[in-house]
Amino acid sequence: MVHSIDAKYTYAEVWYISLYRYFQGTSVIARAIKNIHQGEMIAENYGPIFTQTPRAERQASMKSQYKFDCICVPCTEDWPMFKNMDNGIMRFRCVTGTEGGEVPKCNNVICVPTDTLDFMIQCPVCKQYTNILQMLKVLQVSISILFTC
Numbered sequence: 001m002v003h004s005i006d007a008k009y010t011y012a013e014v015w016y017i018s019l020y021r022y023f024q025g026t027s028v029i030a031r032a033i034k035n036i037h038q039g040e041m042i043a044e045n046y047g048p049i050f051t052q053t054p055r056a057e058r059q060a061s062m063k064s065q066y067k068f069d070c071i072c073v074p075c076t077e078d079w080p081m082f083k084n085m086d087n088g089i090m091r092f093r094c095v096t097g098t099e100g101g102e103v104p105k106c107n108n109v110i111c112v113p114t115d116t117l118d119f120m121i122q123c124p125v126c127k128q129y130t131n132i133l134q135m136l137k138v139l140q141v142s143i144s145i146l147f148t149c
Helices: 013-016 055-066 131-145
Strands: 019-024 027-030 090-095 108-113 120-122 129-131
Touching: 090 131, 129 131
Parallel strands: none
Antiparallel strands: 019 027, 090 108, 120 129
């Protein structure tokens, strides 16, 4: 397993979540909440979660406790904490393109108003369309898995 500050409860990036860990008596249960392919990284949270703790504090904690510089996605991209996010905006990753493909992989963050009726949203960077309805369905399924333990 590899450290990731966003491995638990990162609803904005639910496709990245690998597992949910909890205690049952004296045992630790690690439950996969998505299909994990052979060779794929399994991210685990070592400490402060990006949604609650500023990046500088998270990185100082990782450095002092575990002796490494955190290079997880929320740290390298400086994701916002929940208290700094606008409740009227949903954030999705543009999932168009492929590495080395005819349409290059974009991975841009697309901000969408929560009151939108559109489900195909155009990325302002690559101009391709992303199906947010599909992502919302993945989120719904993931949340139901998290809370059926």
